[in-house]
Amino acid sequence: MSNYRDMANDILKDIGGKDNVINVNHCATRLRIQYKAKDQIDDNSVSKIEGVAGTVIRDDEYQIVIGTDVANVYNEFVKSIGDVSNNKSSNIKFTWKHLGQTIIDFISGTFVPILGVLVAAGLVSAVLNIGVSFFGLSTKSGTYTILNGIYEAGYYFLPVYLGYSAAKKLNMNPMMGAFLGATLVYKTIDSAKGLEFLGLSVPQIQYNTSVIPILLGVLFMKLIDVGMDKITPKSIKFFTKPLITMLIVVPVTLLWLGPLGFQIGTIIANILSFVNLKLGWISVGLMGALTPLLVMTGTNQALFPLCIASVASIGYDAFVLPGMLSANVAVGAAALAVSVTTNESKKKQLA
Template sequence: MSKYDELIPFIYENIGGAQNVISANHCATRLRLKLNDTSKFNEDKLKNNALIMGTVKRDNEVQLIIGPDVPEVYSLFSRKLEGVESSAQEGPKQNRSLKSYGTLIVDFISGTFVPVLPILVAAGLVSAVLNILVTFFGVSGESGTYIVLNAVNNAGFYFLPVYIGYSAANKIGINGMMGMFLGAILVHSSIDGAEGLTFFNLSVPTMAYNTTTIPVIFGVLFMALLDKGADKVIPQSIKYFLKPLIVILITVPVTLILLRKFQV
């Protein structure tokens, strides 16, 4: 039993319940929640809980400072949100200011990259370990030890579009596995850096997708639009099978061809 099991209902009780939550995500130390009605956010009670180190409130977003265990808290918190439709979607549309759009963009970028940082940190430090082993302990570049550790280092960066695809999809509220799928397609050996590739006679620009994260981010954003549209038009009885097929078959060529102009 997790020590946070009792914290989750306490949080819901003091933020207005699951129906008051528009979206939830986390960064390195904070559980970040967007609420439909922030007047239901009981800041005093929340920050007096021993498991919550502090609170922050900005516009309709509230942050609970949890510490390094925030992924566990987020996992427990998000389970309760599954299947719950936010009442914010039924409320009147609000006019957004330029500042709020800027905040939204920064929130998306941070929410996408922060969960991936442990991979980059680990991979980068493995490179340092390799240099130490080679320089001071005489480990050969042809040894099995070197090959294994070098693979750990390379995998952390080469497959970055896969990790970013999963993280961005989760952040934007669609199936993370579909974002991961798109990232894996982009770094596939038959597409990554391929020359002379065409799709239905349309030229596919040559690009090394393993060295950039912009294509997969744009691809996931486009995928989210398709995902929401497909939800509305595909019958429930066949949605489980048909929606991922349609979404990926449209997203991949659009990402490779049409979205290429934005992938600087």
């Protein structure tokens, strides 16, 4: 569908307007809307909107299946609803379920925008391998150097992309998150030996391609950002707020949060490797079988940091991504079978 604005407005109208929206996000194919009142949603009308392939209501989240155009619809939807922060209830009781949903929402909102970078970088690597193996591309040529630069930049500066995306998700200036990520991968800080700050020894950590350290750093930055907003006079906030924020966040990240995140990432990668080694192909099969359920519930988003942590630690992921690949191939085969066997034109197109 070409008119994404009309589609977004139709969806907004049929779910009860912006006053019924608490938060909105999206994954690869679905617009995910947290709502206040279920009875205000006209699911039948939403399902009939051109471009909507289906809907799912799960707990307090309304999922609208759109397909690969979901990002365009999301952008128009966000413009239509504006600021909905006042829609959140101030007396929400803490539950582990709510905490889990909040964590998954943060991870999803942070990682989905950068998936295009990771996909492009990975495919360029595949093109390089094919060029070298089958077409005689020299590893010393300028062509190889440029293409390899695209691949390396996609992963080497991962903390910068994640810093920007995470800060934007937390409603901060995204450039401050990118600034923190760039600081971590700067040549005199990343993997630096014998570094110290005010007499405190800074652990030697490789931050390029890392995931969890920058996420912890940006979360801490959010706390400082909120505090600085409360105590900084408006007349000097423009220059004092970013200055003091970075002077606090960078040392704390380098001294404690970064090493903690690195250790968490290493532990996660080791656990995944252990499960894969002990269960072998069964572990991949289980992941493949669970993937459709994970996607429907949105919990697949929580696996992105695990995959990247594994790649950063041991160079590959032999568990999660192969399982998801097998699931996607199976779902694709099922959709292909439907498209071949059905006589309904709309269902054939959807398949």
